[in-house]
Amino acid sequence: MSVNEEKRAIMTTAEEHEYEGPSHPFWPSHVLNQTIIFYLVGGVLITLAILIPFHLHEKADPMVTPDGIKPEWYFLGCYQLLKYVPNFWVIQGKTLGVMMCALAAAATVFWPFLDALLEPRFGERFFRKIGTIALVVFLGLTLIGVVSERFITFRGQQYEIDLKGIPHRVEATHNTAPDANTEAGAAEDNAGEGNSH
Secondary structure, X not given: OOHHHHHHHHHHHHHHOOOOOOOOOHHHHHHHHHHHHHHHHHHHHHHHHHHOOOOOOOOOOOOOOOOOOOOOHHHHHHHHHHHHOOOOOEEOOEEHHHHHHHXXXXXXXXXXXXXXXXXXXXXXXXXXXXXXXXXXXXXXXXXXXXXXXXXXXXXXXXXXXXXXXXXXXXXXXXXXXXXXXXXXXXHHHHHHHHHHO
């Protein structure tokens, strides 16, 4: 096959796969459309929240903290991540765990731009791996957050799952030796019954 024939074959293949419909660039067309939708949906939600307020529970008492308080499921992964990062890792007044959650949120917003910039260098599979690992880690942290700070029973044995999701076996405490005061009280009752007859 000559060079000209090879070029013709490549151009024919490219023409077959060419998209003939209207094209819209990501910036500004797609971003503008999504921004309009975002503000419309937000406006509807804020209007509904003002006109029809929905109260979940009774008013909170600032002097009493409930046991096992946890955020909603969509923040549970971040909440669980904060338990693994020590508080003494502080950078400019913010803990490292809070900064990691903020960076993860920023990465999801700027993902299309990062993809377009770095895909030619690292390839498409690299970003798929990164996204899959991030999703698995987030779902794992969410699952650990669901089961943490509670008691579960597994095969007849009770376990307490601590803040970090580590199970600890709960030992049952049985008082096998009878109480000395109880025995003395029973003896006095028996003696009193014997005297009354």
